[in-house]
Amino acid sequence: MREFSLPALYEVPSDGNLTDLIRRNAAQHPHTAVMGRKVAGTPGTPGTPGTPGTWTDVTATQFLAEVRAAAKGLIAAGVQPGDRVGLMSRTRYEWVQLDFAIWSAGAVTVPVYETSSAEQVQWILGDSGAVAVLVEGEAHAAAVESVRERLPALKQVWQIEAGAGATGAIEQLTALGSDVPDETVDERSAVAGADDPATIVYTSGTTGRPKGCVLTHRSFFAECGNVVERLKPLFRTGECSVLLFLPAAHVFGRLVEVASVMAPIKLGCVPDIKNLTDELAAFRPTLILGVPRVFEKVYNSARAKAQADGKGKIFDRAADTAIAYSRALGTPQGPSLGLRLKHKVFDKLVYGKLRAVLGGRCEFAISGGAPLGERLGHFFSGIGFKVLEGYGLTESCAATAFNPYDRPKIGTVGQPLPGSVVRIADDGEVLLHGEHVFQGYWNNPAATAEALTDGWFHTGDIGTLDEDGYLAITGRKKEIIVTAGGKNVAPAVIEDRIRAHALIAECMVVGDGRPFVGALVTIDEEFLGRWAVEHGKPADSTAVSLRDDADLLATVQRAVDDGNAAVSKAESVRKFRILPAQFTEEAGHITPSLKLKRNVVAKDFADEIEAIYGA
Template sequence: MREFSLPALYEVPSDGNLTDLIRRNAAQHPDTAVMSRKVDGRWQDVTATEFLAEVRTAAKGLIAAGVQPGERVALISRTRYEWVLFDFAIWSAGAITVPVYETSSAEQIQWILGDSGAAAVIAESPGHSATVAALRDRLPELREVWEIEQGAFEALKAAGADVSDDEVDRRSSLANADDTATIVYTSGTTGRPKGCVLTHRNFFAECGNVVERLSPLFRTGECSVLLFLPAAHVFGRLVEVASVLAPIRLGCVPDIKNLTDELASFKPTLILGVPRVFEKVYNSARAKAQADGKGKIFDAAAETAIAYSRALDTPGGPSLGLRLKHKLFTKLVYSKLHTVLGGRGEYAISGGAPLGERLGHFFRGIGFTVLEGYGLTESCAATAFNPWDRTKIGTVGQPLPGSVVRIADDGEVLVHGEHVFTGYWNNEAATAEALSDGWFHTGDVGTLDEDGYLSITGRKKELIVTAGGKNVAPAVIEDRIRAHALVAECMVVGDARPFVAALVTIDEEFLGRWAAEHGKPAGVTAAELREDADLVAAVQQAVDDGNAAVSKAESVRKFRILASQFTEESGHITPSLKLKRNVVAKDFAHEIDALYRG
């Protein structure tokens, strides 16, 4: 057993809650821009004083509508200024925020609203509102629904006109550090999403220590961050709260479709993203260079950047020749990449999935260091991250200051600290399994080096994390696909890949009947029909049914029908009929690669 810890750099308040931050900002930095919002396509700054006033206005409306202290209010929306506004308004009314991904299926929304007992919903679009409306008869505790795109803020402003500032201040002060701030639902391998209960203390410990350890990246009045991650994800929430705690200017955009343009207009000094974002920056730049006939120059510049970064970790550092080549490519290539990234930043933070050592060296080599970290919803986002001044590429960094990371005898990563969640909402059994004597069992396997840098080497649990950082519980969709009569087995894949896909085997017993009904030759096998259009269409129906139970990001986009079966004899399933995922992934690696080719 091995463990490592660092002393805390931030003292969590003994009382109070996250709403104290916005009042402090208004008092200490009244005219400082703490937010920026898009108005008619242009960024408009919001000062600390203005933000506090808008939060209070929205909180008054929630109070007037009957939202009580401790009640749950769901927030279904893409990342936008209003997400942050309503999050703090819910807290200011003394309530608890329940974030819901805007891509969630109706089944997922029903489960989260019902399990959390949400009394109200703030939804972004007519589509979200319609989904909630269709579920109303199954959600007896739901009383109110507001829609952002149909004037939710204005409606709350009108409703709360008679509520005083003193009442909002009273409500804001009710929660203490150990009270619940939010319930974030995360998919588990058992099917139903579990609600992680995160307190105000969890966020103070997490965000306070991140800001202190990365203090040059969080300078008030100088630094800014553009949030394009889902605000419903705990990593997005870290960006939100850390920015307010620092405070630095925070801008929000709903997705990464026009990320290059957004970065160019906002010009952030810090970027927080998932590996897929940095992969796209690299791939897009390389593709553009090739289209312009400069592919060889770009490739040479990339190899130079990687070699330069690797040399930084050696006693002698980069050689004179390497330094000269690096200087040349800085003018020709690297400066242009900095412009693509906004032109002002030198650092980014990456989490949610492995970045890849080569990509890490490439970015550090061009002068834009990506600090890789690791965490889970249960650890309130990052439980380890690389420090800005002592980065070890290929690791996920050292433990969050004030916490402890331990490697158990079986290699599992255990975590202890004030940032660790208090348990799963309404799920004592799952809580008891995850928490033992104050230690959170992550289900991941890793190692610690002599300097306390953590490397994640595998997973004890079956959770898949795509290259975009989306956590996918394979059992949810596999069970639905496997329910189709034609399907014998299904294994979802997508770990560190750009999207979710699946390997499917055909039930040989049912195949004969299906073949007869569809005019196929008698005795035909799955191997002979795996590319047959009718069979592919039938399996697609099973996949479509499975996709109905999950969000778009979790849905299976491609699948391959296999010529063989998963059996106990072949070594692909256990006697209890559980898939040996590692064995299947190894034996069918060529089939999996084919799913992502092109």
């Protein structure tokens, strides 16, 4: 058994709650822009406030006033202290406003992914006993309405984006609470203590029905306070800003929200990544948060564009130089003179353009949700953009370990959150202890008892700690594949390497009880058309039409070979199948945070798995 801890850098308040932060900001930074609000319209460059598609600043004073107005409406509608209120929306300014308004009314926020099915909506709102729900649009309202008769506790449904001629949720709540005095909001804001629930976040449900993780105000204070203190240069008030495009309903998104308010720095929210390049150029953040797939897309898109312009070899040389430069920075002697000169040349030719794609001001990113990959981490570090990889779960209030900005160790998920402890059990499982860890699962004492032992949370992840306390995650206990020959295989290592190829969308390793390891592979449709043209195939080719094509099979085989290079021969993929369909959230194959639901995939593609072993 091995464990490591760091002393706390932030003193968690003995009492109080997260609404204290927005009142403090209004008092201490009244004119500081703490939010960026996107005016409805298409993405564009900064211009006159109010122009469609542009960003306008919201000061700390304005934000507090808008939160209080919405909170008054909730109070007037009958929301009581401790009541659960659902929030189902994409990531947007109103999400953050309503989250703090719910807390200001003394209630508890229950996030619902905007992609959730009606059945999932029913389960989350019903299990939590939500008395009200705020939804974004017509589709979300329809999902709630379809199950409302099975939600006896639900009394109110408000819609943020109302139809033509209708009034939206913010306007309704503001009007409803117009007669509620400020003193009432102040009283309600002070009701919740540090150890009272702030939110009930339902897990993604990779292994069954989602469980509601109860996270207290103390959990967020301990989490966000220590993150902000340890990463101070990333959270400079008046200088730094962060663009959030992760789901706000996910605990990682909530970390960004609360940490930004705690610092405070300016927070901008965008609902998806379809126009991410335009949004980055318009908002110009200094910090972004993402999952590895986002950074893989940035790299693969840049490489594909360079190849299309006939500059593929230059890009590859630049990438190799960036990686070598980053690796050399970690050595006592540092980069050689020749490497420094090459790096300087490529900085003008390639790296500067890539930084411009990220908005031009961005120096740091925090990546979580899955392993980033050592090569990709060194690439971004080498171009002057540090991606600090971290690790956490819903139960740990997001990050429970992360790489420090001044001593990152690429290939690891960093050191423990200051003030917490990471322990590696005798069987390799990662155990967590600290004030950020959740209280338990809502209405589920059996699951709570299984996950928490004497204050230690059993993550289910397998990992190692090095001599400096840097954590590496090597697999998942319940996902370990045992082949017919008795070999234990952790799928994540090889899957991440295969998926790093531009043409691969997803990869799932199979082989439990089988004679060898196989893989199911899906093709990235964004890159397939370009690949097809380059290889003399019809531009409108699909994965279905090309799944038996020799050139495509050879390309995928090279990706598999690269993945196999990371593992032993017994763990390597011997055969693979290209699937005719994608793994989608709608089909239940992946969670909103892009984690594979292996049991669902295995069931839906059972014939494809049999085909791997049939011969």
